[in-house]
Amino acid sequence: xxxxxxxxxxxxxxxxxxxxxxxxxxxxxxxxxxxxxxxxxxxxxxxxxxxxxxxxxxxxxxxxxxxxxxxxxxxxxxxxxxxxxxxxxxxxxxxxxxxxxxxxxxxxxxxxxxxxxxxxxxxxxxxxxxxxxxxxxxxxxxxxxxxxxxxxxxxxxxxxxxxxxxxxxxxxxxxxxxxxxxxxxxxxxxxxxxxxxxxxxxxxxxxxxxxxxxxxxxxxxxxxxxxxxxxxxxxxxxxxxx
Ligand code: BV8
Numbered sequence: 001x002x003x004x005x006x007x008x009x010x011x012x013x014x015x016x017x018x019x020x021x022x023x024x025x026x027x028x029x030x031x032x033x034x035x036x037x038x039x040x041x042x043x044x045x046x047x048x049x050x051x052x053x054x055x056x057x058x059x060x061x062x063x064x065x066x067x068x069x070x071x072x073x074x075x076x077x078x079x080x081x082x083x084x085x086x087x088x089x090x091x092x093x094x095x096x097x098x099x100x101x102x103x104x105x106x107x108x109x110x111x112x113x114x115x116x117x118x119x120x121x122x123x124x125x126x127x128x129x130x131x132x133x134x135x136x137x138x139x140x141x142x143x144x145x146x147x148x149x150x151x152x153x154x155x156x157x158x159x160x161x162x163x164x165x166x167x168x169x170x171x172x173x174x175x176x177x178x179x180x181x182x183x184x185x186x187x188x189x190x191x192x193x194x195x196x197x198x199x200x201x202x203x204x205x206x207x208x209x210x211x212x213x214x215x216x217x218x219x220x221x222x223x224x225x226x227x228x229x230x231x232x233x234x235x236x237x238x239x240x241x242x
Contacts, residue, residue: 003087005234006172006199007075008190010094012179012206016224017066017099019059023181025207041155049135049149056150057132060115063097064130071178071227072103078231079105090168092161094180094187096152109168111159111187117151120144126151159186169194175201176230179223182209191215204230 011021022029022036034055038044045052079089091108093100096115100108118129118137125141135146153159169175175194182188191201191214202217203209204226212218219226232238 003082003085004090004172005078005082005087005174005176006090006092006169006190006194007176007178008092008094008180008187009075009100009178010180010187012181013071013075013093013223013227014066014069014095014097014099015179015206016069016071016222017097019062019066019095019097019099021179021181023183036155040152042157045149045154053133053135053150056115056152059096060130060132063099063115066097066099068099068103069224071223072099072105074228074231075100075178076104076106078234079107081235088171090172092165092168092187094184109161109165111153111161111165113150113152113160115150115152118148119151120147121149122147162186165190166193169199170197172199175199176204177201177209177215178204178227180205180209182211202230 015021020030022031039052039055075091079091082089091100091105092111093108094112096110096113098116116128116130117126118133119126120139120141122144123139123142125139127140133148133150137148138145139147169190175191177191188211191211194201195214201215203212203215204219204223206222207220219230
């Protein structure tokens with residue numbers, strides 16, 4: 001029985017909840033419409049903070065209006081069931097929505113930050129933020145005005161919780177990537193790190209990701225179907241051959 005499972009999720013797990021992905025083949029992805037360097041980088045924020053804040057305001061509203069789907073719920077169930085059996089699910093997400101939490105997952109590591117939080121550039125405090133975020137807003141912790149930014153990791157910035165992630169990966173006996181294109185590092189490199197440590201790897205995606213060849217097990221289809229089926233197989237101990 002696989003007991004310590006490390007799951008990395010990407011935008012594909014939230015796609016059926018109506019939240020956009022970034023790079024899908026149809027060319028409809030977020031980065032096909034918007035320039036990531038203008039909207040998802042510290043340089044872009046310095047150049048035009050109002051534009052970046054408005055971009056994330058729209059995504060925050062969408063995330064708050066979205067509902068978790070069967071894939072989110074299946075991962076919450078897996079976490080609870082593994083804990084009952086003395087195992088552990090480490091859920092690391094590249095996503096900035098809170099759908100994993102709203103589906104019932106208790107331990108979610110947001111390596112690219114969280115849309116529903118803001119961070120003060122003056123006192124570095126992270127605060128919950130559910131409304132639009134503007135330069136006129138004051139930091140609830142230190143009172144400074146105009147120093148709040150989304151608590152999100154932009155390109156060129158250090159992802160969060162990397163030490164905890166590295167430790168959890170080393171302790172796992174299965175690495176599973178769900179709904180991610182394998183295009184953004186260092187997350188895209190986790191599978192190579194797992195394989196180098198002799199940890200088995202499984203890809204669950206709509207279609208093969210850029211780094212698909214590194215996965216021994218592969219399951220393709222919409223996450224709302226493939227993830228619940230995979231969780232059933234894990235809990236019934238039927239996943240040895242992928
Ligand atoms: C950093 C912010 C230094 C929030 C994002 C090598 C090593 C290290 C860094 C680099 C490197 N090479 C290049 C870099 C720099 C850069 C990078 O990787 N650039 C890429 C473009 C080449 N990386 C960075 O800058 C990172 N920081 O490197 O710091 C460092 C170095 C080493 C160690 C530590 C630190 C910071 C990266 C974070 C940037 N922030 N987002 C936001 O606005 O959302 S990244 C952006 O892409 C997204 O936010 C998302 O988090 C991320 C990954 O995208 P995916 O989640 O995979 O989404 P995508 O659309 O691409 O794919 C969706 C998948 O779902 C597809 O496969 C699709 O088929 C599938 N799908 C669709 N529908 C469904 C489905 N699957 C199932 N069911 C469905 N229904």
